[in-house]
Amino acid sequence: MAELVTVTAADDPRLADYRDLRDVQLRRHVEAERGLFLAEGEKVVRRAVEAxxxxxxxxxxExxxxxxxxxxxxxxxxxxxxTEALAEQVTGFHVHRGALASLERRPLPPVAEVLAGARTVLVLEDVVDHTNVGAIMRSGAALGVDAVxxxxxxxxxxxxxxxxxxxxxxxxxPWTRLPDWFDALPTVSAAGFTTVALTVAPGALPLEEAVAGLGRLAxxxxxxxxxxxxxWERAADRRATIPMREGIDSLNVAAATAVACYVARHR
Known part of the structure; x- marks a missing residue:
């Protein structure tokens, strides 16, 4: 059973994993160096441990x-x-969900291992906003994607x-990082997937048409x-667009992912 330890000082070294959570650059360095990540909120902490x-x-x-x-x-x-006040002092924000956990990271699996047995995958290029990445992962998991x-x-x-x-x-x-940007899509195609690039460029097929009848889809x-x-657009096997009403040229990448996953699920 976990030992309950009451801490009353913000500078207590035992709280080092939780400091300055709003400082993205610092946290990237700290978490990579220590091999950790944080989960916030009862549901998320529980799901991390259960996983x-x-x-x-x-x-x-308390x-x-x-x-x-x-x-x-x-x-x-x-x-x-x-106390909640001390948690805010340490982390730099109001921890309104009341619970945080620091957990050990795992080594990322090879690309081939993540793709093995997958039928539908997402491939992301330079999506740099953490909120978008989280929303994409949630949509993918909900709508039948097998890997990212x-x-x-x-x-x-x-x-x-x-x-x-x-x-x-x-x-x-399941997810992992591609080790090489330049030949990433040819690598995915060589693994047996048809790569379909979502774009607003002229000449792209409507999404439903682009994915119709495909087996393994990226x-x-x-x-x-x-x-x-x-x-990446040139390297993709096909280019697809989500048809929209006149005057709207694009969707947020997380919203576009949700639409694309839904269409792909019913291909």
Whole structure:
């Protein structure tokens, strides 16, 4: 059972994993160096532990202890009990969900392992917003996607904001990073997938037409600002667009992913 440890000082070194959570650059360095990620909220903490991730520690206000009592009963990691005011002082924001956990990261699996047995996958190029990555993972998990591949510059699916928006889908939907940006799509095609690039460029097929009858499908989506690079758009097997009413030229990448996943599920 987790040991409950009351902590009263914000500078207590035992709380180091939870400091300055709003500082994205600092957190990237800290989490990579220590091999950890954070889960926020009772549901997300529970889903992380149930998915087999090893807790390093928990940080909770006292009123949240009962809600996670079963999780704490099966863990040997310490649970630091703090006031909500102290939690805000340490993390830099109001922890309105009352519970945080620091968990060990796992090594990322090879691309071939993630693609094995998959029928529908998402391939993301330079999606740099953590909220978008989390929303994409959640939509993919809900709408039948089997795996997600991320280009090297994509945001981290295990960053706290991504995990929170995904509601823990990042723990169950297989994903990994592509080691090489330049030949990423030819690699996916060589694995037996038809790569379909979502774009607003002229000449793209309507999405339903582009995916109709396909077996193994890779939906390819680009960055929030400029969409897919010329390299990736040219390398894709097909180009597709989501038909929209006049005057609207595009959707947010997370919304476009949800539409594309829904259409792909019914192909």
């Amino acid at each position: 087999g991730f090893t807790p390093r520690s928990f940080l909770m206000a 009123r949240w202890l009962d809600g996670l009592a079963d999780v704490l009963a099966t863990s040997t990691a310490p649970c630091y009990v703090v 591949l991320l280009a090297p510059r994509c945001a981290d699916p295990l960053y706290r904001r991504s995990v929170k928006v995904a509601m823990g889908a990042v723990f169950t939907l 939906l390819v989506l680009g960055s929030e600002g400029h969409g897919l690079s010329d390299r």
